[in-house]
Amino acid sequence: MRIDLGHDEEPEIGLIALIDCIFFLLMFFMVATSFKQVDQARKEKELAIQLPQATATLVAAQAAKAAPLVITLNAQGSVFIDNTPLSLQALHDRLREEAARNPARPIRLDGDRRTPYQHIVRVLDLAQFEGLTQVSLRTTQ
Template identity: 60%
Template sequence: MRIELGDEEQPEIGLIALIDCIFFLLMFFMVATSFKQKETQQKDKAIPITLPRSAATLKLQDAAPDPLVIQVDRAGQVAIGDEKLSLEALHERLRDEAQRQPGRPVRIEGDGNASYQSIVHVLDLCQFEGLANIAMRARRE
């Protein structure tokens, strides 16, 4: 049995569905590309923060040994006293201090505009050499 459907129409591609698919692909690639750009931009930027000031101070005990004071300026340069050190020289100095006085306290004085990564790098070096008594100093108001 044969069913007559009328004139034989040529099959055609639905243009509306094709435009929708292309539109969704275009939107997907636009969004994916914008996420990729934001990730690379965030790696290059440092968040500008100002560290808080402390209103309270603690008096140190007289019997405690003098702490090793490490200063970090806003450019990330490290100094002990008046002597500016590279990170390799700081690593060697911390190794010597850990061997001479293992329990000696360390105080890190960071500039309010120093990058957080610079401070964390100094903390990591202290921890790597076994110096566990570490303090950070804030400025008084």
């Protein structure tokens, strides 16, 4: 036996939820476009500089200069010059001698990727203290 409880309501689309979604999307796009305008305004405030370009003649001119002093740092932070281990005091003395001979001599730091950054900073500080400012970094594997 079937019991009839009245008229079944037909399903309808909930307009309130749809309007909420549309307003949410509208607010999202309004906020996203305002952030984009802030980025453009920030770019206008940056300094207009022209970066130098490297050419083969610059590389050849640098190659003609003195060969760099290669300082190697291993993962434990030990310092080597020409595969000879040095203490920090010996490194400091060697950098002082190099600065007295040629203050413009380039220095290259070869550091293991596991070398703590503090050891690298210590060598950079010693070089800067002695007036050796042409320092480049290279990593070894």
